[in-house]
Amino acid sequence: MRRHQQSSACRNPPAGGGAADGRALPDRGLRAGVPAGRGEPALQGHPRRGPQAARRARGEGGRPCRHRRAGGRYLPPGRRTGRRPHRRRPSQARLLHVALVEGFGRCLADRGCALQRADRAGAVNQPIPAPLRSAAGSTAWQQYSVLIVDDEEGMRSFLHKMLAGRCSLVETAGSAEEGRTLFNRIHFDLIILDISLPGKSGVEWLDELREGGFQGDVILITAFADIDTAIHALRAGAADFILKPFRVDQILNAIRKCFDRARLLRENFVLRREVAELSGGIEGIVGCSDAMNRLCQMIKRVAAMPSTVLLQGESGVGKEVAARALHSMSPRAQRPFVPVNCGAISPELIESELFGHAKGAFTGASEAHHGLFYYARGGTLFLDEIAELPLPMQAKLLRVLEERMIRPVGSTREIPVDIRVVAATNRNLADEVRHGRFRHDLFYRLDVVNIVIPPLRQRREDILPLAGHFAAQLASHLGLPAVPLDDGIAARLQAYDWPGNVRELKNLVERSLILGYFPLDALPEGGVTETVASAAALDAVEKSHILEVLAACGGNKSEAARRLGVSRKTVERKLAQWGA
Structure with a gap:
């Protein structure tokens, strides 16, 4: 009770400068009855620090007194009963979140197009700015399909209404599992994906989409501004990261950028095909025959x-x-x-x-x-x-x-x-x-x-163009001069049946560059058909060779396959075919 009365007296001192019971207060540097910030300075001096503290308190030089309170009242160390509790400094993520939310709030208030969230069964109504209404409603978006994945029915309804008349197909889903079902059944050019979803989060599904090879764009939307989540989303391949609530022009601009990228990829593909058609062929394929x-x-x-x-x-x-x-x-x-x-x-x-x-x-x-x-x-x-x-x-x-x-x-x-x-x-x-x-x-x-x-023997008119192509390519690669191809060599090349096809021709050209001449002794006169009478003879030679290699390996099929340059299954299949 005495302590309560004493504290009350300290809070409400009498106007005469004394205590509540009429006794004079000791001079401790604080004049009772003079409110802080009015009249004379509250702190006249300091019993231990002298006049220097008083000068700092009056603003006459030096650093400000460390005992100053927000209300302008100065208390010596023994009278700091009204000090405010220490507050922890907010983190950068918290400051970013507050700044983004306040910034979006001001923009929405200024433009008068705040996002009105309806209940789960309702829709979201938001006016579309006139300049964007015509641009987004053009036929440029009619070739694209969009998947919207959000657990809020109002948001899904709003985005669906905004894009339904602009895109060829717009589908909605309330979870990642529903989105996966639609994704497996329909091709989508763009996915608008909420991060906070029941079950699997949007970022987790984005990782799976990229692992599965999805080439389209993904726009992530969220109501929580977390720096780590944003960095993870962008590293996972998100095309954009948008905070809720957002403006209509903001989401439309993000969608437009995604569709522009898709259009450029398609135009690049078409141009590559046109260049290939103008050149009359396909890169890597050489030949002029009808086949x-x-x-x-x-x-x-x-x-x-x-x-x-x-x-x-x-x-x-x-x-x-x-x-x-x-x-x-x-x-x-x-x-x-x-x-x-x-x-x-x-x-x-x-x-x-x-x-x-x-x-x-x-x-x-x-x-x-x-x-x-x-x-x-x-x-x-x-x-x-x-x-x-x-x-x-x-x-x-x-x-x-x-x-x-x-x-x-x-x-x-x-x-x-x-x-x-x-x-x-x-x-x-x-x-x-x-x-x-x-x-x-x-x-x-x-x-x-x-x-x-x-096979090459059925398109002999391609032999000489292929030989010239390989000669120029290998000469540049090996740094060797090309070997001249006269009429006699050309006739021998065209007469040969090439059982190894294009690979055998390329190896022969490479050997000729290394030797400096065409080794025509490797090409029998009249082709393979004169040295090997029939396919049956070829089978007999193949059987004899495989059995000899197998015997040399002591019956080890894996070693025989390695020496023959084929798989073990091929050796087993041949042996089963011959009953060996």
């Missing part, structure tokens, strides 16, 4: 389509060159082209090489490894010698082609992949299916577009 002209026309027609392509032809005809031409003329030209020889990988490692593996999936898997499907995302995967795949692996490849999802070895997580598959083989897959060495369902899945590349 090669038909092949070039087929490649130009098929390149723009996302369909799977099966290339068939003898070894050395240039199946990989045709596959690269398909890739370079497709919309995926800016993405990777990944070739893989299925016959050169052992059956035990083929699944890990194609699909990848998780850490600890098998002995020696000390860390996770991405497969070739992952590295080819967004681009083209070229599966050469597809007939060499083991039957169990054929079933897994069929599932990937149908579902566009891969599962690394030892992992339960499925990764979406957006790739184009081009397969090639030097065998007749229809015969392989009849003999049970190739799955019929995989054959039908690959045989969407079948392109047969003719």
Whole structure:
């Protein structure tokens, strides 16, 4: 009670300068009855610091007194009972959040177009500025499709109404799972994605989209300004990062920039095709025969389509060159082209090489490894010698082609992949299916577009152009002078049957550059047909050679396959065919 009365007296001193009971107050530098900031300065002196503290308090020089309070009242150390509690300095992220929110609030208030959020069942009404109404409503956006993923029904309705009359297709989803379902069924050029979603967040789904090879743009929207989230989103490949609430012109400008980029990519693709047509051919493909002209026309027609392509032809005809031409003329030209020889990988490692593996999936898997499907995302995967795949692996490849999802070895997580598959083989897959060495369902899945590349002996008019092309290319690469090609050499080149096709011709040209002359002794007179009477004789020579190599290896099929330059499966297939 006494303490309460004393504190009350200190707060309300009498006007005469004494205490509440009439006693005089001791002079401690504070004059009672004179409010702080009025009349004479409250602090006349300091019992221990002397007149210097008083001069600083009156502003007559020196640093200001450290005991000054916000109200202008000065208290010596013994009277600092009214000091405010210490406040922690706000972080940079908090300052950024406050500045962005206040800035957006001022802009919305000034322009009079504040975003009116409705309830979950309602819509969002916001006036569209007149200058943007005509620009966004043009027909330039009619070729694009948009997916809107947001858990707020009002926001979805607002964005859908804003874009429905401008774009060819606008779909909405309330979660990442619903968006994934629509994404797997429909092609979208742009995705407007909210970060805070039920279940999987927008940033997590963005990572999966990029891992799957999605080439379109993604605009992230959020009501929370977090620097780490913004940096993660931009590093993951987001085209823009917009805070809620946003202005209509802000979201429309972001969408316009995305569509402009998509338009430039398409125009670049069209220009590349026009340049190829004006040049009369395709880069890497050389020839003037009718067969090669038909092949070039087929490649130009098929390149723009996302369909799977099966290339068939003898070894050395240039199946990989045709596959690269398909890739370079497709919309995926800016993405990777990944070739893989299925016959050169052992059956035990083929699944890990194609699909990848998780850490600890098998002995020696000390860390996770991405497969070739992952590295080819967004681009083209070229599966050469597809007939060499083991039957169990054929079933897994069929599932990937149908579902566009891969599962690394030892992992339960499925990764979406957006790739184009081009397969090639030097065998007749229809015969392989009849003999049970190739799955019929995989054959039908690959045989969407079948392109047969003719052997070199069926297009002899292409031999000399190819020889000249390889001579100029290899001379520049090796730094050697070109070897003259006279009429006699040209006649011998055209008369030869070239069982190794284009690869054999290229090797001969390279050998001639190194030697300085064409080694015509390697080309028998009249071609191969005079030295080898029939295909049966060729089979006999092949059988004899393989059996000799196998005997020299002590029956080790893997070593024999290594020496022959083929896969173990090829050796086993030949032995089974001969009953050996």
